[in-house]
Amino acid sequence: MSTAAPAPAEAKNRNETVIVFALSLAAMVVSMMQTLPVPILGLIRTDLGTSTANVSWVTTATLLSAAVFTPLLGRFGDQHGKKPTLVAVLGVMVVGSVIAAVATSLPLLILGRVLQGAATAIFPLALSVLREEVRPQKLPGAMALVSGTLAFGSGLALVATGLLTSGSDADYRNAFWMATGFATLALLAVAFLVPATRHKTGGRTDFLGALTLGITLLLLLLPISQGHEWGWTSGRTLGSFAGAAVMTAVWVFTELKVSEPLVDMRMFVHRPVLMANLAGVLVGFGMFANFLGVSYLVQMPQKLTGYGFDASILRASVQFLLPGAIVSLLASPIGGQLVRHRGPRVALGLAAGLGAVGFGWLALDHGHSFSVIGAGLIVGAAVSFGYAAMPAVIMASVPHHQSGIANGINSISRSTGSAIGSAIVTTILASKTIEHLPAGVPALPAESGFTLTFWIGAVAFALVAVISWIGLRGAHGPRTVESGSPAEAPAKVAEPEPAQTV
Template sequence: MTSSIYVLKLSGTIQNLSARESRETPMPQERKGGTLVAVLSLAAMVVSLMQTQAVPILGLIAGKLGTSAANAGWVTTATLLSAAVMTPLLGRVGDQFGKKRTLLAVLALAVAGSAVAAVAGSLWLLLAGRALQGAATAIFPLALSILREELPPAKLHGAMAVVSGTLAFGSGLGLVVTGLLTQGTDPDYRIVFWFSTVVAAIALGLVAARVPATGHRGGGRIDLLGALTLGGFLVLLLLPLSQGNAWGWTSAATLGCFAASALVAALWVAVERRVAAPLVDLAMFTHRPVLFTNLAGMFVGFAMFVQFLGVSYLAQMPEFTGYGFGASVLRASLEFLLPGTIASMLAAPLGGMLVGRSGPRHTLVVSSGIGLMGYLWLIAAHGTPFSVIVAGILVGVSVSFAYASMPALIAASVPHHQSGVANGINSISRTVGSSLASAIFTTLLTSNTLKNLPPGAPELPAESGFTTAFVIAAVAYAITAAVALFGLRPAHAPAGLRGEAVKEPAAV
């Protein structure tokens, strides 16, 4: 709030009255900031809601559409691949041509994709809807860019933390709502997508009405060749991660995709070095704070998804296995996942306060310590619901703190006109981590199964698969702490960034 709001040369009586009124009544700018954060938080929640809502109902989708479980797995893969291609591109479009109009377009795609998925009577049409939903991932970097342009520095970290916290909350909410909506003897998966249609439509209307259209616009042309090569690299990387368990990790398809991704990555670097206005400024991409923040994002995304998958599957294991709780999908969501989801949302403002007081680097260290404690607890004592729930709460808080720190690290390291694409790539780094988690977790559970099961029982994973997954997630948090302590040291911006980035010494 600036001193120019008041006329400071008035008489002492009126000046005192004005001061008293300023303490008692929120100023329009403050109300505007609170409304902006609330609207963008809802919009960001759409991202994670759409990413996780289909995970618990893949078997239901396969049954309703008369297809195999392997084919139904493409329902999540389609969203993943679309996000990989569209997120950095749409982040750059927002930087160049206006973030509000780009955000509105992305939300419109999310509404359309959800509606298509809801009415789809075939797998191909459902995949088309899920691909459109994948574009929603770009909402998050666009929302952070708008906050950076519209809010004063004193309010920025807290606002970014709250908006970032809705990602973890939305991921858990997607699982919980799906469990609630698909109860009964004859559940219909389509109602899940109708729910996301309504949420996305509400977010679209609120963004149109409440988000200002001001801000920086870089202008210029879109680097289509850079977008194609970056998208190709990410697709070729994420495709075998999502399908490798079905294809076989040593199959020609899996190894061929990994090899091709390396070649296309080299091509992308060559293209970006020769383009006058590249999609991704390589100086920004390799700038140490940005590079290590993206690395941290990958490990945090990995740890978060292991918790979602691990706790959900662990809770649903039959009691005769000797380690499961025999929970239904609904009970697993409400009893075991919802507490951590709520904790992550409540911790978001605390994460913003910690970022403001100690800096995002130290906040990331604290986050890693809390997450490591959660997984150590889960490794040592996952035999009771209480232990699993408490460990989940610790992981939820850690994810919220990490998500609060990473946007601040990015904001302190890149100029305004690169905020969208920089946050977009950070979002993709978390997506890569989540894909790795899914691939490793699935492989661990299918490679070591229980013996001497009761007659007629399906093949079930051994407890060691869960324990190993939790150990790997704990290592991921330990690496994140090392990245924050030793990688995110204060460093000078490269020539392309010097003088333009936000000056926040505590950020790195």
């Protein structure tokens, strides 16, 4: 007996679900690349026979690569097709993962990490695809789910790396082979499950704008990520910051003069977009402050320091970090419903409140495993709600043809916040050390360093509350897209006027 064909609405729902799954997988893999090497930097340093300063480039290279390529590829996808750009970028990530897995020297490993970093552009491209393919009433939830995989993927990478390198004869390359497998799976999912792009703006690519923006971000992020090694008052650090200030002026001047700018300056300074980017810096900072602060804290030897849990990398990942990562994924649909029914301002405000409470709890009590895990659950939900709100603000505030570049800049803001978080945590823990330790024992951070780190995290989320309350007044959910897209039904919420193009 023949089976009846699915009704159009059922088929549509099924197609949307498949698309969201494929893009969520791709976004998760991207976020995994950023935190994957954090637990194994010591293994890499020993295996390749290099210094701590040199091995830090394994993480810095990915950050700088993402800063350069994300806005350029986001804009390129808007102009020439999002799916082809997505597939190409995922292909680059697969190649980079293989190179990192087979590398026998630090330069080759760094090359692989540069190629992995370029894949950060997947996230803004994925959001642009969702805007085309998902109906308005489903769009907040879809964007929240894809965004929620970012925090989950970052935590999952730490846990998986801990599992793969827990033995006495651990090989860090297993982590990169795992990354290769995930990247290949994401590539196949996007290639076969995501439909071809319908909206293309065409036009010329602003390579001069991309070059000046890339140099600006390099000069900004390089001293942030390397300042601890260089010295915060060294000539290289201060010179890089000064160069970033000069190049910012050059970039703005360039974008105001070209006929088809990479970044529309009016869009860039449009209040909701600007506030979303500031929130991105703060939430990204909070996420990394939680990951690094908790990871270092629980591994402290209690007999020597008087605090800590003597946890191995594996235990730190599975017992203390994995629960928060899982909660961040589970909270993402709730964040989508908040954005849909109450607006991104409420979702971001709730993220701020939860984040401040979670970090405050950690600051006041980090001597019991229940407190560390419980606070991590709260911070994980806070990050998820924050990541759900920011793309909704962006989509509600920019025209369709600028969604890729706008979300690309927001992605960079989160990466910048993560870099700042890593730098501040590292600097604080290195500057506050225990004075009296047995001979031969390396310097260990004092407990006050962790307390200060967690209070700074609470302040960061308190500033997010200010942004949601004042900076996003009047912001609503995602705006509808142009006629001809599948999301033609009018949105149920009022929309702010989008920024005008130049």
